[in-house]
Amino acid sequence: SAVISQKPSRDICQRGTSLTIQCQVDSQVTMMFWYRQQPGQSLTLIATANQGSEATYESGFVIDKFPISRPNLTFSTLTVSNMSPEDSSIYLCSVTGQLGSEQYFGPGTRLTVT
């Protein structure tokens, strides 16, 4: 399975500011995903990021709030814009495995908005 790292591992931010989360993979992957895990909740897919194309957002998530970049096959960023306390969550990136069916997850970024 791929080795996935995320930066930062955690952060405390003030409302109204933005935070960019980085996701780095040790091998080239076609599809990368960004998930949100709100406190005590399950994972919700924010968007799918393919290299060379615009990210595809799930219902309830918009590009202005969660812009995503995918400049190459090993890297992606997710920005959480104009943050409010409701954005306090763990944000995880994931990639598909070689079979394409399973996903492997990064360690997550724990965001607290005050």
Next chain:
Amino acid sequence: AQSVTQLDSQVPVFEEAPVELRCNYSSSVSVYLFWYVQYPNQGLQLLLKYLSGSTLVKGINGFEAEFNKSQTSFHLRKPSVHISDTAEYFCAVTRRGGSNYKLTFGKGTLLTVNP
């Protein structure tokens, strides 16, 4: 669209006891099924997966799961748990043969193993 129901939000057990974490899914198409584990303050780790073939799937750390198509279930089992198995467990599903590989997760089951 797919949906996943994990029937127990919390399961407390004693060390060395057997455990079963229940998962039911709903889908109008064939699916792949997964169990993930999340240890405190960590990301998700893939425990096991069902893609095709034998309905009994073995994973890491002594866990296994059985796919039951007629009951649309994919329950996770371990014959003897350890303190270190204390974690949140998530059942997930994705459409077989789909092109977007979107995972739909259940709400999770917190397994607490007590000494």
